[in-house]
Amino acid sequence: MTELLESVLRGLGTGSVYALLALGFVIIYKATRVISFAQPAFMLAGAVLVTYLAGPVGFWLAVPVAALLTAGLALGVERVAVRPMVGRPAFVVAIITLGVDVAVRVVVNGFIGLDVRHVGDPWGLRTVAIPGTGVDLQQRHLGALLATTVLIAALFAFFRFTRMGLAMRAAAYDQEAALAQGVSVGAVFALAWGLAGGLAAVAGTFAAAGASVDAGLWLIALTALPVIILGGLDSLPGAVVGGLAVGMIQELAATYQQHAPWLGGNVSVITPYVLMLLVLLVRPYGLFGTREVERV
């Protein structure tokens, strides 16, 4: 029982990292109808920035500053590589972001170098005991979960209560109608990329908390792809629910995989993809996604 609870809580911690990443993907998709494969690079860039900033200014200031800088980087990428492609097929833009990802990651890897880099988080691998249950929870997972909750609340409030949030929802619903009503769709695109970049930086920081930042960190961001397919490409709640669910299932698979040794070690790495395939056979547009309807 303790084992089960502990792995569920661990799953919520890793799942909240996925949720942040998936939110970035979904925000970009809703605004521009494109999946940005550049998210892994932004996540790595954010984490590396934190490792450089945490020393001089401390962890708590380093994270928001790194998020802002990564958002700036994402804005630049949007401006240079994505904006010229407005009106071209979504697949072509997606491949461009793949190119951006490859190029940006090489530069970022250059900054990692050969040293071991830490994000300087205050938790490390320390645990906190939940009273009365005997369940140990790592503080970093708790931190990730709390940070995600705060960010998601802020995001939903932003979309619900601000002018710009309204503009983003309008542009997501119908770009042309939004343009006709005076919404600057260009600004919406830019903001979507900026938000996604910032979220990826925070996600990268928490993915690397308690461990070191290395070139392989970006693979975590790819797990957000099955998450968004599971939740539905255009559903913000789907991204959050999908992220937490995938995190939990992954941790459960890691905990109980010794009961199925024929699956091989590290089976938890591919559980999200297997889960994605299974869900798609039943629901092609994910759990919360909008079914594509075309009138002929």
Next chain:
Amino acid sequence: MSATGRRTRLRGRPLLHTSYASDLALFDTPAKRTSVGALLVLAVGLPFLLPDEVLQLLAVCCVAAIGAVGLGLVTGYAGQVSLGHAFFLAIGAYTAAAISGDPDGRVIGLGVTNILVWLPAAGLLAGLAGVLVAPLATRLRGLYLAIVTLGLVFIGQHVFSEWSALTGGAGVGRPAATLEFFGQPLAATGALGTRDQKLYWLMLLFLLVFALAAANLARSKVGRAFTAIRDRDIAAGVIGVNLARYKTIAFAVSSAYAGCAGALLYTVTGFFDPSSFSLLLSVQYIAMVLIGGAGTISGAIAGAFFITLLPRLTREMQAWVPFLSAQPNEVPNVFQVETILYGVLIIVFLIFEPRGLFGIWVRVRNYWKAWPFSY
């Protein structure tokens, strides 16, 4: 003008067809026939001009081109974005290696080394894997499909690195398929030429066969159905194209091409391991198709040569750009430049020349068609 004779062709009017046969010809203008012929003579003659080391690279180019033509069929012609090409390459490579492998070796092997057995088997098994994926492909479109096929690469990598009885395991690997034809080793120095010369000729021959087959498929009923699906699948369905059937065919043929390419790819180096079939390999194949020009056979071949020769070109670049290091542990080094170039070339081509290398060729051709007038 008579409706049949080839002799009625007018000089300077290459596009004026006076018979169905000339209208349907694969190389329908005299210029095409001459240039393809000249290119073929050059390609066959290259082994007499180039050192073995370069020929080996060109042999790999030819095999990569087979894979790229296959991906071009499903992505360029049928419009089904596949990021899972590495998975199908892997199935082909492992099938061939297992069939031709040493029965008493460390890894699974059946000991049937005849290329006429393992090459079709590799194509067939990879094609079957493509058919198995097709039910998902027929239900999904665009980016959903891209992500699902990307998932295949990860699942494949896990299976291949765990199933060490077949694959030798991560970091260890296994010998690739043996190139042999009824007891005659095809890739060995002999009276006909050196090992690399023979390898190159063999791969060139395979590329020709596969490319011609693809070109003929593309202009058949099936190929027209592919392009109809790519351009507007709903409209295609309305005019009677069986979407599920043709998407399945597209995936099956493309995967079979990938399987054959995968089987041959490592016979040049002789050895491979599960880490070869990563997402990067898929991205490279997508880059080949896009940089060469989506929806053309010759474009896919040109793209494959370009991408495969790129590492070699960046190595040469080191002589001109002195601050680049050839050591992987120094910054900046040629390996970084090479990886960045993949990314940047994809971006630059898609923004500035969406039709790829083939598009550049079309522009050059059109310039000379109208020369000396610019309009």
